[in-house]
Amino acid sequence: MTDVTIAPEGNFITLKAGERTARFHAIWLRDNAWDEATRAPANGQRLIALRDIPAETRVSAAKADGQRLTLTFAPENKTVEYDVDWLMQSRYDRPQETGAGWTGEGIETWDSGLMARVPQGDFTAVQSDAGAKRDWLAQVARYGFGKLTGGPIENGALFKVVDLFGHVRETNYGRHFEVRTEVNPTNLAFTGLGLQAHTDNPYRDPVPTLQILYCLESSAAGGENMVVDGFRVAERLRSENPEWFDVLAGHCARFEYAGEAGVRLQSRRPMIELAPDGALIGVRFNNRSAAAITDVPFDKMETYYAAYRRMGEIIDDPAMEVTFRLEPGESFIVDNTRVLHARKGYSGTGKRWFQGCYADKDGLLSTLAALEAPMAEAAE
Structure with a gap:
């Protein structure tokens, strides 16, 4: 089950997918949109710069349907669809490593x-x-x-x-x-x-x-x-x-x-x-x-x-x-x-x-x- 709520000021959303929950800021979501006006379909590279996204970007509407999340951004009044699994894999609202000298998940040290x-x-x-x-x-x-x-x-x-x-x-x-x-x-x-x-x-x-x-x-x-x-x-x-x-x-x-x-x-x-x-x-x-x-x-x-x-x-x-x-x-x-x-x-x-x-x-x-x-x- 997938559920989404918008913060009162629209500056972030809270997304729940099964047992996973994460918050995403509106500006991050807009910057990571995958629609054809934002990203080149052939290679995924951005077609716009951050300066082209309003600094006051907010989420004005949100709907979750299975693995699809649909968001509308103000003041552009732009609607974008996201893959829920991709969002959860890319989430930054999670416990961060602390201290110096930690290694990433894909690295195994050995002797x-x-x-x-x-x-x-x-x-x-x-x-x-x-x-x-x-x-x-x-x-x-x-x-x-x-x-x-x-x-x-x-x-x-x-x-x-x-x-x-x-x-x-x-x-x-x-x-x-x-x-x-x-x-x-x-x-x-x-x-x-x-x-x-x-x-x-x-x-x-x-x-x-x-x-x-x-x-x-x-x-x-x-x-x-x-x-x-x-x-x-x-x-x-x-x-x-x-x-x-x-x-x-x-x-x-x-x-x-x-x-x-x-x-x-x-x-x-x-x-x-x-x-x-x-x-x-x-x-x-x-x-x-x-x-x-x-x-x-x-x-x-x-x-x-x-x-x-x-x-x-x-x-x-x-x-x-x-x-x-x-x-x-x-x-x-x-x-x-x-x-x-x-x-x-x-x-x-x-x-x-x-x-x-x-x-x-x-x-x-x-x-x-x-x-x-x-x-x-x-x-x-």
Whole structure:
């Protein structure tokens, strides 16, 4: 049963649909009208600006009929129909998250316990079957990383992974980069040394939000890949010492890279990044690329370094890591705003050849949403 009442001044309505109740302001409802005069039918984009809606907009009449809500707005005398389920899914009159460091409903943080169920998909299935692609992308979105097995063993195969959901983001490293031992490397990633778990390119603003690593040869001993959930790291730090969490979230670190002629990349961002409402939206951690920290007041610098040290200790804790080995034709994708990745050291014998590239998360999330839309429509 659906019921609607108008506030005495008409500035909001109260909508009840089954056990759900929510209030909606008149100006919000008018701004979110889906009639053809307000939104383009082909793409849903607004055809009017807020300046075209009277500031004194009020609801003058309302009628609820099942899943349809009909409202009339004054002073325009404009009548608009709404889908009740859409309104309830979009409601903002609900308990809000409080405190700093909360994560959204679609995110699941993890530690080494995820090793028994590493998110993965089969390349051929993901490439050819929309359902398999949807399921794999959903895992990447939830956990921040995912493997693909059974891919082609050929130069540039990583581009076929990106083609599944988006586009390559080209950087000063080119469209892709080689990851194997080099003489006089421009970056420590190109040696056989082990690397501490880190996020890539923290010196960029914005950072590439996805990284893809693709294995072409893997006969060297060692070199296992490792991932750590930066969001779980932040949650653990907050539970241990809220002051340390706050100092890393409340002050900017600085990062820089100048390893090539004509390149001097710099950024200024916190290691733990929060949205204005406290949502955890990003982690930047890369000791190799950290510049001098100059944005922390003198009286907080010792606290900052204590927090920085402890964050590194949590990242290094084996209880936080998921480790796996990639064989030729296998790859993995990682959310570079959330999940830190690392590599165990490997020997100088045998061969180890990976190729890597960057892409952006908006393409992945867009592809996932488009694949999920028919499923949601079928459930209605």
